Amino acid sequence: MTDQPKSNPLALIPFGVFILLFIGSGIATGDFYQMPVLVALFAAILVALFMNRETDFQTKMQQLTRGGGHPDIILMVIIFLLAGAFSSVAEGMGAVDSTVNLGLSVLPSNLLVVGLFIIACFISISMGTSVGTIVALAPIGMGVADQTGINVAITMGSIVSGAMFGDNLSIISDTTIAAVRTQGTKMKDKFRANFFIVLPAAIVTAVIFAFITSDPANAVQGDTPYELVKVLPYLGVLIFAIIGVNVIYVLMGGILFAGIVGVATGDIGLSNFVTLLGDGFQSMQNLSLLVILLGGLVELIRQNGGIQFLLEAISRRANSNRGGEFGIAGLVSAVNLSTANNTISIITAGPLAKQISDEYGIDAKRSASILDIFSSSVQGLLPYGAQVLSVAGVASISPVAIVPFCIYPILLALSGILAIVFRFPKFTL
Template sequence: MGKTSSNALALIPFAIFILLFIGSGILTGDFYKMPVLVALFVAILVALAMNRKADFQTKVSQLTEGGGHPNIILMVVIFLLAGAFAAVASGMGAVESTVNLGLTYLPGGWMVVGLFVIGCFISISMGTSTGTVVALAPIGVGVAEQTDLGLALVMGAIVSGAMFGDNLSVISDTTIAAVRTQGTEMKEKFKANFLIVLPAAIITAVIFAIITADASATLEENYTYSFVEILPYLGVLGFAIAGINVIYVLIGGIIFAGAVGLALGKFSGMEFVTLVGDGFANMQTLAMIAILLGGLVELIRKNGGIEFLLQAVSKRVRSNRGGEFGIAGIVAAVNLSTANNTISIITAGPLAKQISDEYGIEGRRSASILDIFSSSIQGLIPYGGQILAVAGVASISPVAIVPFCIYPMLTVLSGLLAIVFRYPKFTVHKKTRKLKKVS
């Protein structure tokens, strides 16, 4: 099969989607005016009308191929299971008890910082940002309801914590993809990556502490909680930290929460089944967005849009530092277009490797740059799976959450500063001395 030719016009459908989804919200002041699915479907129709060399049936097949990609379907399954777990856990009192426990021992101003830190810990242990946000989002909603903290702020803290581990965990798909495409070792990439993003994580915690310093609970009375009702969340978090597959974690969480709810008389067997069904229903729109967006991206790729982005950035590289900026720009551009950081690394990885070899960039360095900029962009786009997931649980606009995704913003800054100041500096291995001198 021949290589896809570059075509800037192939990006028009994606531009239309952004204009309809975000532009209409900016113009009207209401991001709910334009439903995401409608904007997405209009963009797909435009994409299908392009590329006259292919017949309509072929283009439809490309659409379904993209929507049915294993990563997309896995995301859909996770969304549905997360919705079911959230509904069952809420129905048996887990969310309320967990929030009340936190309010009992933590001042209101520390709840957001606590959620961010817990998100960091879970995501680096679990290796998935999506699994982290769906586990913490229901708790975040409860925290916002019991305090004067805004829903968007709390959800932003959860997304921030989730992206920390997504970028660093040794079992994360993005980390594995970055290491494999750049031909380096996991431990070397982790060291370089950690030193770059640690300041961003610390500053993020400080910022959340400052902006929520005056937060307080809306009620002055003592908060009651039941430790037994908290067990399902402790179980989910515990298995997540142990690195168990997120599918097993969520299925186990649903069963565990259902068992506790039945034992405590919170609901009957049929009511438990209804809660599971309601949880699935709550995530149906989100699942459709993921499938249709995957189909749109595949149409754009087949029409040459992704190839255009790769070539547009890479041809401007002229030096070692320019090569690093080029790698960052390539993976960021692809991630903006695909809304999937793992796919963006796999797509941009081979070209990043070529640039690294040409301009003497170490593998651990290029792998870190790939992972940092893909994960940070993923944590900032309102049509990305992570923000869509928390927005779905919180029933708010995903655009409203973006300004509070502080950690992804700071990792972009940290990554850029690391390139400018060549931080961190490691001893160059003998095998890299044959590469071009740093300019």
């Protein structure tokens, strides 16, 4: 993956086919379920496979499988499967209902979505993974929507928003590590520069969620009974995630804990536990396959020169310090749109961003912040990105319906643009 294919704008055609079929057909028909995302993705892969006649078909198939089998992709699949199992077991033994009802008994209905956003912020910044945060909280978001009548797209948008906050800032996030390493700066310096830019966006996001969920019609009627023992599995997951335990350990421990509590309370038996595990794995199969195939498509596009074209086209437009910063922002955003993976987009765009920074005197911690800010904002708004797709899968709604309520990624991009225009922050503590 270190070779640099020759720049070729035509290599982006398969990606255009995917977007046209997946999103374009939904816009045209008004039904975003009309075109299954896997069908659109497979059509794009076929187009990519029959391009570049200089490469034989067998080699292109190897490129496809290599991209789909990338370590980051497989790790994401494992997280999806474990998260599906945890969600299934936790729901089966009553953990979701009890957790939501406990929240309803403590907080007014109009603050539950704000609470989801803040909790997601803490978990993601502690655990360093937006996907892990999302799949752990999505069932609770569904429960909040069911109990309060709040639009499920809003609750899911709040979870994605909080997850992207930590993805951008956490010192153990893949994106942060990649940004720091490619720009040659220190983690603490990047964090400080980044924090002052994104904090206003997080505060305004919380205010907006409070405002749009303040309708009295969202109030809960009647009692909200809960059993504290059934809350413990989710409480355990949240605590260990905030401590910073690896997401794999967190989810496996949550599955086992939920199973033990369910058996002890008589809500499920051992055979039910195994069945729930299987149901959870099965619920994530489509999403896992989608991520694998998307990884393969990205590798085909890269090998055909599509990513290299984006790198060269955008970098040529940087002609000043401020222009260089906008060039870095546009560079990583364009690559992220094409790869649907913010870590890979930073690793891909990072070396060229470093060259732009050196040429126009951009501080390393600032270029690292720009890379991370704009990749995270784009990733949190992609209807075909793992984050939005995962909550859409849990909620059984179109991912496009969730995107307008991913408020933090929208404000994150706006904060990044304002920071470049007004040269903010001019100093860090």
